[in-house]
Structures are given as structure tokens and as C-alpha cells.
Amino acid sequence: MIFRTPLEGIEHPEMEADVVIVGGGPAGMACALRLSQLIDAHNAEHPDAPLSKENIYVLEKGREIGQHCLSGALLDPRSMNELLPDWKKEAPIEAEVESDSVYFLTKKSAFKAPITPPPMQDHGNYVISINRFTKWLGSKIEETGITIFSGFAGSELLFEDGRVAGVRTDDKGVDKTNQPKGNFEPGYDLKSKITILAEGSRGSLTKQLAGTLNLFKDRNPMTYGVGVKELWEVPAGRIKPGEVIYTMGYPLTTKEYGGAWIYGGKENTVSLGFVTGLDYPDPRTDPQHVLQSFKQHPFVAKLLDGGKMVRYGAKTMPYGGWWSMPPLGGNGWMIVGDSAGFLNSQRLKGIHLAIKSGMLAAETAFEAWMSGDSSAKQLGTFQKKVEDSWIREELYPVRNFHQGFEHGFLSGMLNTGLLMATGGYGIRDRYPAHAGHERMLPVWDLMGHPGGRSQLLGWSKGDGKLTFDKLTDLYHSGTRHEEDQPAHLIIKDTDICSNRCAKEYGNPCQFFCPANVYEMEDCPGEAGKKRIHLNPSNCVHCKTCDIMDPYQIITWVPPEGGGGPSYDGM
Amino acid sequence: MAETILVLVEQREGKLNRVSFETLAGAQALAKQAGWTVEAAVVGNNIASVAAEIAKTAVAKVYAIEDKALEQYTPDGFVAALKAFIEGRKPKLVLLPHTYQVRDFAPKLAASLGAVLVSDAVGYKYEGGKLLFTRQMFQGKFAADVSLAGEGPWFASFQTGAFRGDQVEGGEAAVEQVSAATGEIRTKPEAPFQEAKQAVDLSQATIIVSVGRGIKEQKNIEIAKALADALGGEIAASRPICDAGWLPMERQVGSSGQTVSPKLYLALGISGAIQHIVGMKGSRNIIAINKDSEAPIFEIADVAVVGNLFEIVPALTEEVKKVRV
Numbered sequence: 001m002i003f004r005t006p007l008e009g010i011e012h013p014e015m016e017a018d019v020v021i022v023g024g025g026p027a028g029m030a031c032a033l034r035l036s037q038l039i040d041a042h043n044a045e046h047p048d049a050p051l052s053k054e055n056i057y058v059l060e061k062g063r064e065i066g067q068h069c070l071s072g073a074l075l076d077p078r079s080m081n082e083l084l085p086d087w088k089k090e091a092p093i094e095a096e097v098e099s100d101s102v103y104f105l106t107k108k109s110a111f112k113a114p115i116t117p118p119p120m121q122d123h124g125n126y127v128i129s130i131n132r133f134t135k136w137l138g139s140k141i142e143e144t145g146i147t148i149f150s151g152f153a154g155s156e157l158l159f160e161d162g163r164v165a166g167v168r169t170d171d172k173g174v175d176k177t178n179q180p181k182g183n184f185e186p187g188y189d190l191k192s193k194i195t196i197l198a199e200g201s202r203g204s205l206t207k208q209l210a211g212t213l214n215l216f217k218d219r220n221p222m223t224y225g226v227g228v229k230e231l232w233e234v235p236a237g238r239i240k241p242g243e244v245i246y247t248m249g250y251p252l253t254t255k256e257y258g259g260a261w262i263y264g265g266k267e268n269t270v271s272l273g274f275v276t277g278l279d280y281p282d283p284r285t286d287p288q289h290v291l292q293s294f295k296q297h298p299f300v301a302k303l304l305d306g307g308k309m310v311r312y313g314a315k316t317m318p319y320g321g322w323w324s325m326p327p328l329g330g331n332g333w334m335i336v337g338d339s340a341g342f343l344n345s346q347r348l349k350g351i352h353l354a355i356k357s358g359m360l361a362a363e364t365a366f367e368a369w370m371s372g373d374s375s376a377k378q379l380g381t382f383q384k385k386v387e388d389s390w391i392r393e394e395l396y397p398v399r400n401f402h403q404g405f406e407h408g409f410l411s412g413m414l415n416t417g418l419l420m421a422t423g424g425y426g427i428r429d430r431y432p433a434h435a436g437h438e439r440m441l442p443v444w445d446l447m448g449h450p451g452g453r454s455q456l457l458g459w460s461k462g463d464g465k466l467t468f469d470k471l472t473d474l475y476h477s478g479t480r481h482e483e484d485q486p487a488h489l490i491i492k493d494t495d496i497c498s499n500r501c502a503k504e505y506g507n508p509c510q511f512f513c514p515a516n517v518y519e520m521e522d523c524p525g526e527a528g529k530k531r532i533h534l535n536p537s538n539c540v541h542c543k544t545c546d547i548m549d550p551y552q553i554i555t556w557v558p559p560e561g562g563g564g565p566s567y568d569g570m
Numbered sequence: 571m572a573e574t575i576l577v578l579v580e581q582r583e584g585k586l587n588r589v590s591f592e593t594l595a596g597a598q599a600l601a602k603q604a605g606w607t608v609e610a611a612v613v614g615n616n617i618a619s620v621a622a623e624i625a626k627t628a629v630a631k632v633y634a635i636e637d638k639a640l641e642q643y644t645p646d647g648f649v650a651a652l653k654a655f656i657e658g659r660k661p662k663l664v665l666l667p668h669t670y671q672v673r674d675f676a677p678k679l680a681a682s683l684g685a686v687l688v689s690d691a692v693g694y695k696y697e698g699g700k701l702l703f704t705r706q707m708f709q710g711k712f713a714a715d716v717s718l719a720g721e722g723p724w725f726a727s728f729q730t731g732a733f734r735g736d737q738v739e740g741g742e743a744a745v746e747q748v749s750a751a752t753g754e755i756r757t758k759p760e761a762p763f764q765e766a767k768q769a770v771d772l773s774q775a776t777i778i779v780s781v782g783r784g785i786k787e788q789k790n791i792e793i794a795k796a797l798a799d800a801l802g803g804e805i806a807a808s809r810p811i812c813d814a815g816w817l818p819m820e821r822q823v824g825s826s827g828q829t830v831s832p833k834l835y836l837a838l839g840i841s842g843a844i845q846h847i848v849g850m851k852g853s854r855n856i857i858a859i860n861k862d863s864e865a866p867i868f869e870i871a872d873v874a875v876v877g878n879l880f881e882i883v884p885a886l887t888e889e890v891k892k893v894r895v
Contacts, residue, residue, distance in 0.1 A: 013707070149708055172709070188708070464866070471843045475825070483819075483826060524787075535813070537826065 001534060002178050003490045004557055006156070007171060010186045017055045017192035019365050020167050022154035022205055024060030025069055026130065026351050027337025028198035029137035030083055030358030031365075032058050036144035038366040051369070053145045057190060059169060061153035061541075063562045065138030068541055070229060070315045070570045071130040072261045072271055074122055074244065076352035078390070083359055084140070092132040094265035097122040098242035103299065105250035110299040119346045119398075122244050127263045127271070130351065131567045153558030155187055157195070157205050159212065163331035163375075166192040167205070170561050175484050193374045194365045196334045198358065201316045202543035203339035204557050210326060220324040220433040222341055223402055225258060226544045228291045228314045228514050229273030230473070231569055234307035239264035251293035251455040254409040256280045257402075260294055262303070269310075269569070270303065275348070278316065278548045279406075279436030282446060283508035284457040287314070287544070292467035293455035301466060309468065312476040313567050314514035314542045319345035322399035323430045328386060329364065329379035336361045342391065346398040346416075353391055360385040397424035403431035440550050442504045458511065470516050474538060478566030479515065481537040481559055488536055488559040489517060489545060496551055497532040498523070505550050507532075512548045515540045540565045572607050573662035575600065576723075577629070578652070579612040580669055581620045582643070586612075589667040591735030593728050594627055596694070597665050598739055603696045606662065609633065610743075611655065613648050613750070615641040621745045628741030637750040644757045645675040651750035653682050661723050663701075668727040680725045687725040688716050692732045770804055770820060777803025777834045780823055780850070781811055784839015784860060784879060788816040793883050794838055800890040803834070808846045824849035838879050842867025859883065 019035065021028045036053060043050040062068040074097065080087045100122045102113040141148060149169070156168040166189060173184035197206050201224065210216055243264035252258050257277030265271055274294050276287040294300060318324075318341040325341045328334060336342070336357040343350030364382040368374045386392060397419075404415025404426065419426045462469035491497065501507050502520070507530075509518035515538045520530040541564050546556040577597045580587040594610065601608045610624050611633040621634040635655055640647050652675075656664065666672045668690045680687035691703040695715060702715040703726050718724040772778065779798040781791055791805070798805045805821060812822040823830055824846040831852035838859050840846060843866070850856070851870055858871035859879045868874040875882060 015707075147711075149711060152708065185709070464869075471845060475844045475848075480826075533813075 001494070002176060002486045004486045004488050004559075005178060007174065007178065007180065007186075010171070012168060012186050012189045014189045014191055017057055017166065017190045018369060019056045019194045019196065020190050020192040021056075021058045021196045021198055022167055023198035023200060023203070023337070023339070024058050024062070024065045024134070024138060024148060024150065025198060025200050025337060025354070026134055026137065027339075027342070027354035027358040028058055028060075028196070029065070029134060029141060030079070030355040031196055031198060031336060031362045032056065032141050032146050033083060033137065033144065034359040034362035035366060036141070036146055038362060042366075054147075056146045058141065058146065058148045059152050059154045059167065060148060060150045061170075061558050061561050062564055063151050064135070065148065065150060066131045066133075066135035067566055068564050069130045069134045070313045070565075070567045071227070071351065072229070072263055072273065073128050073130045073133075073351055074263065074349060075126045075128045075133070076349055077124065077126060079352045079356040079359065083355060091136050092129065094127040094129055094263075094269075095241035097125045097127060097244050098240060100244040101246070103245065103247045105247050105297055105299060107250055108298065110247070110297070120246055127242055127244070127265055129265070129271075129569050131570045151562035153561045154199070154205050155558060157208050157212075158189060158191070164195050164209070164333040166190045167195055170558055172560055174486060174560070176486060178486050181484070193332065194334070194368055194379070195332055196336060196361055196365065197339050198337045199339045201318050201338040202546055202556070204555075206326075206335055206339040207546070207555070209333065209335075213330065215326040216324075219326060220320055220403070220430070221435040222318050222320040222324045223433055223436050224278045224316045224318050224320075224547050225275040226278055226287050226314055226316045226512070226514065226542060227273050227275045228287050229271065229312070229570065230291065230309050230476075231311040232270045232272065232304055232307045232309055234268050234270050234304060236268050238268070238303050238307075239270055241266050247294075247299075248409075250297055251290055252276070253453050253456075255282075255453075256285070256456070257405050257409070257412070258290070262300070270307070271570075272300070275317065277405075277436065278512070278544065279434075279439045280456075281439055281441045282453060282457060283440050283443065283505040283550070284511055285453075285508075286456065286458060286460065286511040288470050288473060288514045289458065289460040289511075290456050292460040292462060295466055304466060309473075309476060311478070311568065311570055312468075312473040313565055313570050314540055314544070316543050316547060317343060317348075317350065319343050319348065319402050320433060321345045321402055322395045324433060327380075327383065329382035330376045332374050332379070334361045334364065334379055334382050342395075344394055344398060345402045353394070356389065356391055357386065360389060360391075399424050400426045400429070400431040403433045406434065437548050437550050437552065440505060440508065440548070443506055470514070474515050474540075477515070477540050478568070479538060479540055479564065480566070481539070481563030483537055485560050487534050488539070488557050489534055490555040490557060491532065492553040492555075494532050496553060498530060501551065502530055509545055509549060509554070512544050514542060514544065518545070537563075572605055574630075574659070575606050575608045575663045575665060576656070576659070576661035577608060577610045578664060578666045578672075579610050579620070579624055580667060580671060581612055581614050581617055582671075584614070584617060584620065586620045586623055587667070587669065588735060589669060589730055590624075591627075591738045592730070592733040593665050593667045594624075594629070595735060595738045596728050596733040598628060599733070600694055600696060600701075604701070609659075609661070611635055611652075613640055613651055615639075618745075625743040625745050626740060627743070628739035629743045632743050632745045633748050634745055635748045635750045637752050639752040639755060640750055642759045643671060644755050644759060645678055646755040646757060647752045648675045649679045649682055650753040650755075652679055654751040655748060656683065656723055664723050664725045666725070666727040668729050672727050676725060676727060683723065684720075685723050685725055686718050686720055687727070688718065689727045690729050691716075691726050692729050694726075772804060772806055772821065772823065772828045772830050775804040775830070776832050777801050778806050778823070778830060778832045778850075778853075779803055779836045779838065780806040780808065780840060781817075781838050782808040782840030782846070783810050784841075785811065786839075788814070790880070791816060793880065793887075797836070797883055797887045797890070800887045800894060801834075803832075806830070808840050808843075837867050837871070838883060840867055841865045842869070
């Protein structure tokens with residue numbers, strides 16, 4: 001197996017840039033749009049000395065904007081109202097939220113909460129498809145004249161004298177053995193004054209930056225959940241557009257964190273999915289199986305009966321909260337959106353925060369551009385802008401929310417009550433956190449562990465109508481990659497897979513990956529020994545493996561640009 | 571005195587590569603704008619007929635640079651011959667078609683003269699006495715205008731299709747024979763060969779015997795091949811078999827392989843994941859052999875055989891042979 005390593009001796013063509021935004025999701029798009037607005041305002045006042053948008057670039061690894069975007073999703077309109085006051089007139093909206101309810105599920109029953117807890121109340125919010133919404137934002141960018149390079153991934157950060165000097169894009173046309181093919185094109189070195197990382201959850205350049213500059217030194221480790229989603233078409237009348245349902249409990253036990261969402265969209269489409277916290281103890285837990293078991297609950301089965309599954313996908317979400325966010329700006333760089341963890345873990349909403357963070361980063365970038373100073377001092381003002389804005393008003397009170405659940409569901413609920421009463425302080429500010437993968441138990445420690453979790457463990461068999469096995473689900477994600485390229489899941493030492501992990505954890509990668517990328521196959525000629533086999537072209541770019549592998553030896557890097565899932569309508 | 575554009579025409583085994591006409595058309599257009607002269611050259615051995623064909627276009631002169639050592643293309647030979655020739659004639663600009671052969675020797679040639687080479691240009695601009703070549707960047711999203719540094723000779727190669735070969739102006743030119751200086755040639759080319767193209771076109775097969783993970787080991791594929799031979803059909807496989815290298819990729823049936831619709835499709839030890847089904851569900855008759863009675867393949871099979879393929883298939887092959895005789 002050959003992993004993606006930079007080719008030696010390749011000269012990379014260079015291009016100068018004023019601002020490079022890595023990632024075309026809501027944060028990246030909002031950042032570009034806001035920057036364009038600031039430039040237009042400036043040029044209107046200084047017609048003799050206009051600024052040019054020509055050297056502002058957005059890199060997006062998907063073939064088109066929105067292609068890799070997946071979420072529930074519910075949009076809090078607060079930041080869109082600031083960015084584009086008339087957005088409701090043109091943006092694609094599935095429905096305005098009409099009703100919201102929270103259910104607690106046991107194996108057979110569903111108990112509705114008498115009132116929806118205030119953080120989960122969604123009146124004033126909108127059910128959207130993040131894929132369609134971001135695509136629309138992309139069209140707004142195209143009108144502005146800022147260049148979007150879709151099909152190009154940010155492959156490596158460029159460093160010079162301790163500052164981030166820009167981004168290198170992916171090499172194209174490299175074959176399975178890491179040799180250039182006939183259509184080889186080296187990646188471009190975009191030498192940029194300001195680089196803004198908007199890569200989404202567990203960004204790879206963000207990981208590189210964090211490692212190089214030890215960004216998480218005084219921070220809690222980021223904690224994640226993986227959302228596994230299916231889009232369904234159901235018979236008319238089953239659910240109203242704008243109906244929002246959250247569930248807790250079954251199929252999870254008190255040892256796991258997570259819950260489901262069900263949103264009614266337009267024309268009888270239902271967005272449903274299950275977020276499984278990536279801090280579960282049993283290494284055989286399979287988040288895709290969790291979703292299938294969830295659908296078998298009578299409450300959900302009734303809704304979906306006779307319907308058709310249209311699309312499938314998965315993505316991780318960072319809900320470590322305020323204490324696990326890295327420094328936001330430094331020498332030549334800023335981090336926005338999910339890459340920095342701009343997510344309200346209590347409300348489980350982050351799109352509006354991603355958009356606002358993109359806007360504030362654009363304002364910081366604009367000021368830096370005008371002053372010619374993109375040093376840590378200047379770009380560090382991004383941190384201050386965030387702290388002075390409603391982002392902090394929203395995120396600070398819930399800063400200890402997720403940590404409260406580290407000892408299980410019940411203590412989590414108790415903690416939540418306590419936190420809400422104390423404005424987020426709780427017992428002692430701040431609550432520590434542990435990286436989720438550290439909570440995974442080796443197989444021998446599972447002996448004393450309570451049972452009753454077979455509905456979470458191992459591969460789902462699927463009945464083909466209501467529930468599906470992983471491969472069938474995966475087919476509906478529209479995932480495609482250029483087959484002849486090196487594997488983009490870099491495993492530091494595959495011997496660990498065969499010799500240690502097989503015994504200690506039973507190779508959980510086979511289960512936590514929602515896309516069947518990881519398989520253990522028999523070693524030919526060595527009875528009883530298994531080795532890892534990768535199917536990288538199945539990858540849906542969720543980053544679960546990078547997060548959850550107990551030895552932290554897996555690094556996800558972008559495959560050749562253009563490849564990945566096709567999340568139409570997700 | 572007008573500057574000269576030298577067009578390097580490509581020939582292989584005595585046959586003119588017609589893409590050279592595109593380069594000539596481009597050269598002629600530029601020459602008209604800039605008021606320069608166009609000449610052409612072709613390198614090889616016994617290439618009089620190629621030179622004669624080029625001489626029928628509107629160029630000032632055609633040079634046939636010949637030597638026995640240049641009979642077969644080698645980078646050393648071609649570069650040595652062209653370097654000497656260009657040093658002698660001193661054209662301002664050398665234009666080439668961006669072919670595989672040009673990609674091989676043009677950088678070496680330009681470097682040997684300390685000259686610049688702009689490759690894979692899609693056009694040119696001549697404004698106010700300044701010459702620029704247009705190149706694509708970011709897979710065509712951007713176009714860059716490249717200017718040439720230094721005094722010359724400048725080198726540029728044109729992308730196939732950048733100009734139209736049928737727009738070459740006709741004319742009559744003289745052909746001059748030039749003997750080439752070849753120097754030491756380090757490569758000894760062997761006979762040209764064509765890499766085996768798709769040895770099989772599964773979409774044309776009427777009978778396909780396909781194996782999946784159930785075949786267990788690479789050597790067991792022989793059992794399936796025997797059946798395929800007996801039936802006069804082709805062997806194919808699902809993805810894991812091809813991923814493991816047990817059969818070549820072109821024999822893969824499925825969403826990331828071929829889509830087939832033969833008269834008869836035998837699925838041996840194939841579970842029937844949707845990714846495979848979409849590649850063969852159009853088959854007229856589907857027979858599936860699998861020891862798992864719940865394998866999804868049985869949902870689309872016309873004949874479902876639940877059993878051990880290692881017992882069934884050899885027996886089936888024998889019966890087929892009896893009937894086929």
C-alpha cells in the first residue's frame with residue numbers, strides 16, 4: 001500500500017495571492033462574500049485607488065461548491081441577516097421551523113418531553129439543505145469576481161520564517177505507486193499574505209498548523225461526534241415541512257453520548273440522522289449501525305414505512321466548546337468555522353457561527369490588507385473580534401456543556417441543569433476534557449461492561465427496505481474518486497493494525513468508518529493473521545478515522561481534488 | 571532583416587505527423603502579423619517524402635536534417651542535430667507541436683542552448699512588437715500570458731488543437747538537404763510496441779463467468795476459468811478480486827468497473843452488493859451460486875443455486891463439456 005507522500009524533486013509553479021481561503025463551506029463562503037463587500041465599499045469611497053479582487057482565491061476540494069457539505073440542518077438566521085439582509089428572498093430554504101419536540105426513546109416506547117428545553121427550541125430558525133444553501137452562496141461569490149478553484153484541495157501549508165506563507169494545492173495525476181502519470185500536474189504554491197483555514201471539522205491543514213505551532217497547548221482537546229445521515233422521501237402527510245424532532249436514548253445506552261434529528265423538508269422529504277459521540281467505550285460500536293437500529297424503533301419506522309432512502313452520508317462535528325478552540329489568528333493565518341470549533345454544543349448548531357466567524361475573519365483580513373501587516377499581532381485581532389461579538393455571548397455560557405457528559409448520560413443531564421443555573425460555571429470553571437478516542441476500552445476491559453448494546457455493535461445487516469448494510473448505504477452517497485492514486489488515509493505503522501490493535505481493540509476502524517474504507521483481510525500464507533486493506537475510493541471525507549483511531553496513527557489528507565461524495569440535497 | 575520562425579515538423583517511421591500542420595498554421599499566422607519569415611525543418615533519415623509534403627505549404631524553405639543515426643528517434647541524436655542546426659541558422663523563434671516526442675527532447679534542446687521554452691501553449695498574442703504565449707493554469711480555469719526572456723532563440727510548443735491544420739496556406743518551397751551532426755547517442759531504442767490494449771471487451775461478451783470473494787484464493791479462479799472456457803465465455807470479477815490483483819482491472823464489473831449485459835451471467839461466490847449489481851443487472855439470464863442463502867444476489871438471479879461452488883462448478887463444467895461436444 002502506497003500512501004500519499006509529496007513527490008520529490010518537483011518544482012511547483014508559484015502564484016502570488018492577497019488572501020487564500022481554504023474550504024468552500026459556509027465559513028469560507030461567508031468570509032469571501034464579506035471580503036468582497038468590504039472591498040466594494042472601499043472602492044466606492046476611493047475610486048482613484050481601488051482594491052482588486054483578482055488575487056483572492058477560495059480552494060474547494062469538491063468538484064463543485066456544496067458537493068461535500070452535509071448537515072441536518074437548522075439555520076439560525078442571525079448571521080445571514082447581517083451578511084445579506086435580503087437572503088430569505090433568494091436563498092434555497094426547505095422550510096421555516098413550525099414545531100419542535102424532544103423525545104426520549106426506550107427500546108419500544110417514545111416519551112415526549114412536556115416542553116422543549118429552551119436551547120432546543122427552534123422557532124425563528126430554518127430547515128435548510130446545507131449543500132443547496134452553500135451552492136447558492138457559491139453563486140453569490142461568482143457574481144463578486146472572487147475566484148473559486150473547485151476541484152483543488154489545500155494539500156500542505158507553506159511556512160517561511162515561522163509564518164504561514166501560503167498553501168500548496170494537490171498534485172494531479174499521480175498513480176497508485178506515487179509516480180507521475182501522463183496527465184501529471186504539480187500543485188500550485190499559492191504564496192499568500194493571509195491564509196484563512198475553513199476546512200470544516202478536523203481540517204487537515206488545521207491539524208498540520210496545530211502540530212507545528214502546538215496550538216492546543218493550553219486548550220482542552222477537541223471532542224467530536226459523527227453524524228450519519230439519510231435523506232428519505234416519504235408518503236404524503238407523514239411529517240410537516242418545518243417539523244423538527246430530536247431524540248435521545250435508544251439505541252444508545254447510558255454509556256454513549258448522542259442523539260438523533262428528524263427534520264421535515266419540502267415535498268415530503270425527511271432529513272434524519274444520528275449523531276454518535278466519538279467517545280464511546282465499546283470498540284465494536286458502528287455509527288452507521290446505530291442509525292439503522294434507530295430507524296427500527298416503532299416511532300421512526302412508522303414515519304418511514306413505504307418511503308424511499310434517497311441519499312446517505314456522514315460527517316463529524318466538533319463540539320468540544322469554548323475551551324477546546326485553538327488560538328484563532330497568528331502570523332499569516334486565521335481559522336474559521338468548524339476547523340476552529342465554532343459550534344454551540346448544547347444547541348448542536350454551528351452554521352450560523354461558521355458564517356459569523358467567516359465575516360469577522362474577513363474584516364480582520366481587510367484591515368490587515370489595508371495596513372500591510374499580517375503578523376500575529378494584526379491577525380490576532382480576530383480573536384478579540386470574536387470575543388467582543390455575539391459569538392462569545394452564545395458560546396461562553398455553554399463552555400462546559402459537553403464535558404459534563406464525560407461520566408455518562410445521567411450525570412451529564414445533572415451537570416447541564418447545574419451549568420444553566422450558574423451561567424455556565426458549573427462546579428468549577430473550567431471542566432477538563434479528554435480526547436474521545438482515549439475512552440475506548442480494550443476488549444478485555446469490556447468483560448465487566450454492561451451489555452444490552454448489540455444494536456450498536458458490528459455491521460448492520462439491513463433488510464434492504466427500512467435498514468441497510470453499509471455498502472448499500474454508501475452507494476447512495478454518490479462517492480467517486482480517481483481510482484489510480486495513492487491512498488489518502490496515511491497509517492503511520494500498519495504493523496500496529498495486525499499485531500497490536502487486532503488484539504487490543506479488534507480493529508475498530510472496520511466499524512467506525514461509515515464508508516467501509518477499512519477492512520481486515522487474511523494475510524495470505526499466515527494462518528490467523530490479518531492485515532489492513534484500504535478502499536480509499538469509498539471515503540466520504542468525514543474524518544472519523546483521524547479522530548477515533550485509538551493509537552492516533554491515522555492521518556487523513558485530501559485525495560486528488562474533485563473526488564469525494566456527492567451530497568445533493570444533503 | 572526579418573526574423574525567422576523555424577517550425578519543427580514531426581515524422582515517425584517516415585510518416586508525417588499531421589499535427590505539424592497545426593503548428594505551421596500558427597507559425598504562418600504569427601509571421602503575417604509580425605512580418606517574419608517561416609521555415610520548416612524535419613529530422614530523421616530518408617525523409618525526402620516528408621520534406622516534400624511540407625514543401626507544398628507557404629514556407630520560405632524546408633530543411634531535411636538527415637543522418638543514418640537519426641533513423642530512430644533518440645533524444646541525444648535529435649538534440650545534437652537540432653542544436654548544431656539552430657546555432658547555424660539562428661532563427662528567432664522555434665515552434666513545435668506539443669507531442670510526446672517533443673515533450674521528450676524539447677526541454678533538453680532548449681536547455682542545451684540556454685534558451686527558454688514555453689510548452690503546451692494554446693495560442694499567442696503579438697501586440698506592439700511584443701510576443702506573448704498563452705498557457706492554461708488550474709486545469710483551464712485561468713489563462714496566463716507568458717513573455718519570453720532573453721535574446722533567443724525562443725522555443726514554444728503548441729497544444730494539439732490550438733490551431734487548425736486545414737488552415738495552412740499552400741505554396742511551393744525548396745527543400746535543402748542538411749547533413750546532421752549527431753555526436754554520441756547513449757540510448758539504443760528497441761522495436762516499438764503497443765501496450766496490450768483492453769485484451770477483452772466485456773461489453774461484447776455474450777457469456778460471462780464472474781467470481782467474487784467466495785472464490786477464496788487466487789488459484790481457485792482456474793475453476794471459474796475452466797467453466798468460462800467450456801461455455802465459450804469471458805471471465806470477470808467483482809471489485810475485491812481485482813483490487814487484490816487476482817484479475818486485471820478491465821475484468822471488473824460494477825459501479826467502478828464495467829457495466830455489462832450479456833445473454834448469460836454466472837455469479838460465483840458473489841454476494842451481490844449494490845455496487846456490483848448495478849454493473850450486471852441488465853444481463854438477460856443470471857445464475858448465482860453462493861453458499862449463503864441470504865446473499866442479496868439471489869434477489870435478482872433467475873436461477874439461484876445455494877451451495878458450495880467448489881463442488882458445483884467443476885461438476886457443471888463437466889456437464890457443459892459433454893453437451894458442447
